[in-house]
Amino acid sequence: MTNRLSNETLAHTAVRKPAYERADVTCGIVHLGIGAFHRAHQAVYTDDLLATGDTRWGITGASLRSTSVRDTLAPQDFLYTVSSRDGKAAPSNRVIGSVLDVLALSEVGQLERLCELISRPSTHVITLTITEKGYCSDQRGELDTDHPDIQRDLASPLQPVSTPGVLALALRQRFETGSRPLTILSCDNLSGNGRTTAKVVRTMLSATSPEVISWLDDNVAFPSSMVDRIVPAITDSAIAEFENENGYLDNGLLTPEPFSQWVIEDRFAGDRPDWASAGAQLVRDVHPFEQAKLRLLNATHSALAYLGLLAGYETVHEAIKDPAIARYVQRLLDEEITPVVDCPTGMNVDDYKASVLQRFSNSAVPYRTAQVASDGSQKLPQRIHPSLFARLERGLSSPLLSGVVAAWLRCLQAPPGGVPINDPSAAAVASVAQAHTEPLELIQAIVKETDQFNSLAMHNRFQVELADALAKFQQHRATAAIQAIASQR
Ligand code: CS2
Numbered sequence: 001m002t003n004r005l006s007n008e009t010l011a012h013t014a015v016r017k018p019a020y021e022r023a024d025v026t027c028g029i030v031h032l033g034i035g036a037f038h039r040a041h042q043a044v045y046t047d048d049l050l051a052t053g054d055t056r057w058g059i060t061g062a063s064l065r066s067t068s069v070r071d072t073l074a075p076q077d078f079l080y081t082v083s084s085r086d087g088k089a090a091p092s093n094r095v096i097g098s099v100l101d102v103l104a105l106s107e108v109g110q111l112e113r114l115c116e117l118i119s120r121p122s123t124h125v126i127t128l129t130i131t132e133k134g135y136c137s138d139q140r141g142e143l144d145t146d147h148p149d150i151q152r153d154l155a156s157p158l159q160p161v162s163t164p165g166v167l168a169l170a171l172r173q174r175f176e177t178g179s180r181p182l183t184i185l186s187c188d189n190l191s192g193n194g195r196t197t198a199k200v201v202r203t204m205l206s207a208t209s210p211e212v213i214s215w216l217d218d219n220v221a222f223p224s225s226m227v228d229r230i231v232p233a234i235t236d237s238a239i240a241e242f243e244n245e246n247g248y249l250d251n252g253l254l255t256p257e258p259f260s261q262w263v264i265e266d267r268f269a270g271d272r273p274d275w276a277s278a279g280a281q282l283v284r285d286v287h288p289f290e291q292a293k294l295r296l297l298n299a300t301h302s303a304l305a306y307l308g309l310l311a312g313y314e315t316v317h318e319a320i321k322d323p324a325i326a327r328y329v330q331r332l333l334d335e336e337i338t339p340v341v342d343c344p345t346g347m348n349v350d351d352y353k354a355s356v357l358q359r360f361s362n363s364a365v366p367y368r369t370a371q372v373a374s375d376g377s378q379k380l381p382q383r384i385h386p387s388l389f390a391r392l393e394r395g396l397s398s399p400l401l402s403g404v405v406a407a408w409l410r411c412l413q414a415p416p417g418g419v420p421i422n423d424p425s426a427a428a429v430a431s432v433a434q435a436h437t438e439p440l441e442l443i444q445a446i447v448k449e450t451d452q453f454n455s456l457a458m459h460n461r462f463q464v465e466l467a468d469a470l471a472k473f474q475q476h477r478a479t480a481a482i483q484a485i486a487s488q489r
Contacts, residue, residue, distance in 0.1 A: 003249050004075065005081065013246070017097060018097030020069065027123065028122060028271070029058070029060070030443065031129070032126065032166070033129040038127070039080060044096060045279065045322075046273065047098040056273075060100055062104075066107070072251045078101060079096070081093055085257065087364035096427065114174070119174040126182065126198065127187055127266075128163065130163045132379055133375055133378045137199070143199065145206060149162035164203075169410070180270055189294060220269055222451065223268065228262070231254060232368070255365065278348070288343060291341060292342075298382070306407035307407050307478070309369045311479055312416065316367045333353050362382065376408045376426070388401045413433040429450055432450070443463050447463070
């Protein structure tokens with residue numbers, strides 16, 4: 001008999017199980033971009049919500065390109081274990097049952113199933129974790145109509161390949177079938193993620209189905225949300241170790257930290273899942289929560305990733321143990337970021353920073369520097385650039401923030417260990433970075449040929465500080481450059 005997790009084998013395991021009858025659960029939520037983060041975050045809140053007895057909120061997930069999540073979870077009846085680890089006590093394991101099905105949209109007929117599901121009156125919410133680049137937006141959060149996927153979807157709106165294109169098609173079908181209001185809830189690390197989602201979807205619909213726009217404006221809500229939980233990519237050895245210790249095989253295993261936070265703007269159209277009963281915070285304004293998280297937590301994560309990669313560390317928890325890097329990020333947070341962040345009322349910023357650094361040090365949740373370093377061309381404008389811009393506007397210097405941007409550029413220019421950073425949108429920046437060795441010349445070429453630095457570029461001071469930091473990375477070994485930049489203040 002197989003020991004692989006499934007409805008049948010679950011009964012014979014000692015693990016904590018879904019506290020509801022899965023057979024009673026119906027689909028009320030469609031999720032686009034079903035990766036590890038969604039499964040360890042929103043799906044866990046939803047699992048708790050289902051346990052309160054409200055069984056309308058099962059999730060159907062969808063992957064736009066890959067079939068791997070569907071292939072992994074289908075043989076397990078879409079069950080998987082969340083094994084959270086604080087590095088001190090034994091892992092805390094629970095099996096999540098809120099995901100009912102996963103569609104792989106690259107396969108024939110699956111897009112039609114998705115649109116049919118979204119047009120049902122019983123579907124009330126679409127959640128998204130499609131990563132920063134999935135929005136196909138430009139630096140201003142508008143739909144990037146030069147994006148190759150968007151050009152394709154504008155030409156063939158019935159066979160969309162981008163998320164804005166898929167949403168536009170599904171919304172048109174919901175409109176045509178006379179369906180009820182709907183909420184589209186972004187759960188990605190973007191500032192004003194609801195506003196960006198609304199803009200890209202509305203622009204796509206205006207171009208492809210203008211007759212749907214007034215229905216959209218009256219019936220579809222795009223609240224913003226802030227999501228937080230560190231969920232590393234799973235490894236084969238973690239799966240094997242888990243099987244050894246727990247007696248069942250779970251290829252869908254996730255090993256996040258125990259911490260989890262979800263702050264949702266309370267602006268839904270139609271029925272709303274009571275995620276507050278599962279610990280989510282529903283608030284009027286998410287902006288201060290988003291801002292604090294992106295500019296303190298995610299900014300530091302990116303800093304650790306690029307500095308760590310340059311210094312030869314494979315994981316974030318190893319990088320933060322390096323005294324030069326630890327000192328750099330502490331000063332970055334205290335001296336450059338904190339003075340320009342508006343935190344939510346009641347938040348103690350010192351406690352928050354301490355808890356973030358503590359969470360990054362958790363060796364039981366090994367997070368690869370290369371994973372955080374991916375897609376920097378999309379992440380840095382959310383995480384680093386706003387603090388830099390605020391300081392420039394106040395006439396303040398920012399050697400440490402500029403140093404993070406320089407470390408990113410250096411990773412593109414001379415990939416550590418010869419392994420290119422995964423960042424498809426940075427191809428243009430990388431080719432400029434590799435064509436110029438003189439730092440200021442390179443930065444001026446990036447400003448001229450790309451919109452990567454957007455409004456930062458007009459500040460001469462930014463260009464000079466960035467060039468200065470990049471020169472240090474070019475001229476010295478990583479640790480010496482990190483020390484030299486950190487001691488500039
Ligand atoms: C990380 C985030 O990979 C990354 O870019 O910074 O995924 C981070 O782990 C989460 O935002 C934490 O909530």
